[in-house]
Amino acid sequence: MGVGGSAGEGRKYALTSDEEESDFWGFAEEARGLFIPSEDGLRQVALLGCSPQGTLLTCLGHLGGRRASAGSAHLTFLDAEGVEMGSYFVSNVTATAAEPSQRGEGLLDVTVRLWCEELLPGSAGVWDAVRAGRLNRKGLWHSLDAEGQKAWLSVALSSRQYQRRERPEDAAPGQVFTLDGRQVVDAASFYCALGEAINGPGGYFGRNLAAVDDCLRGGFGARPPFTLEWQTSGIATSRLVNNQGPGRDTGAGAFYEVLLEIFADHDIDVVLR
Known part of the structure; x- marks a missing residue:
């Protein structure tokens, strides 16, 4: 999705209508409260240093009324050059x-x-x-707890095209990718390690089993068949097996077993080290 207008220095966010791409709602330098949901699920967000346009500007003339509702939009995150890093669909914007x-x-x-x-x-x-270009080495997710790793995966998914802009095409079939299993303790940490193995620091290659299956169909950095060399696999796989069960990634059944089935279905050779 393109961003209307021209993003100047310090503009980190942009809003564009979901219904009409030409309806650009403006830029903002900061967005406080963006990651803090309230009890009813809605977020109160302060768009600081905002230059409202289009429907958002119109809504400001109707504060407190029904016409203050702008509808749904794409909230875009911008880098220091104004390039789109990723976006989220947001609804009920009022x-x-x-x-x-x-x-x-x-x-x-x-x-x-x-x-x-x-x-x-x-x-x-x-x-x-x-935004600062600090995702330049592997293992930066290691210190995060389970919720932090889920947040990491969410950003990795949204920013995947930006992260891969210098290598937009899938790696050719037949590649060997190395997965470091030392920090793999559960499903979330496995997905962080897998994304890193395939696409480098901050990389994405699924955040649940269904997503891994989709990624293996192409368009996410690697196209089967390929080899996944899983280092320190003994400890990692033991942890995965012990963390399986209802309410986790698979719902029912063994996470590790289903994972290997998915790899086998796509002709991925998993080499355990």
């Missing part, structure tokens, strides 16, 4: 307040309510690392 911003003449601080399940707590720091 303007609730606006005031002049201290960030510049003509800018406003606009408060909106919106709904988005994918904006996971813990994602802000990962997006900051993507």
Whole structure:
């Protein structure tokens, strides 16, 4: 999705209508509260240093009324050059307040309510690392807890095209990818390690079993057949087996067994080291 207008220095976010791409809602320098859902699931987000346009600007003239609702949009994250890093679908966007911003003449601080399940707590720091180009070595997810790793995977999914912009095509079949199993303790950490093995630091290659199956159909960095060399596999696979069960990734059945079945179905040669 393209971003309307021209993003200047300091503009980290952009909003564009989901219904009409030409309906550009404007840029913002910051978006406070974006990763903090309330009890009803809605988020109150302060778009600081905002230059509202289109439907969002119209809504500001109807604060407190039904016409303050702008509808659904794509919230885009921008790098320092104004290039799109990734986006999320947000719905029920409603303007609730606006005031002049201290960030510049003509800018406003606009408060909106919106709904988005994918904006996971813990994602802000990962997006900051993507924006700053700090995802330049493997293992940066190791210190995260399970929820932090899920947030990591959410950002990896959304930013995957940006992360792969220098290598947009799948690696040719027949490659050997090395998965470091030392930090694999459960499903989330396995997906972090797998994405890193296939696509490098910050890489994505699935965040649940169905997604791994989809990635193996092509378009996510590697096309089967290929070899996955799983280092330190003994400890890792034992942890995966012990962390299986209802309510986890597979719902029912063994995560590790289903994982190997998926790999086998796609002619992936898994070499355990």
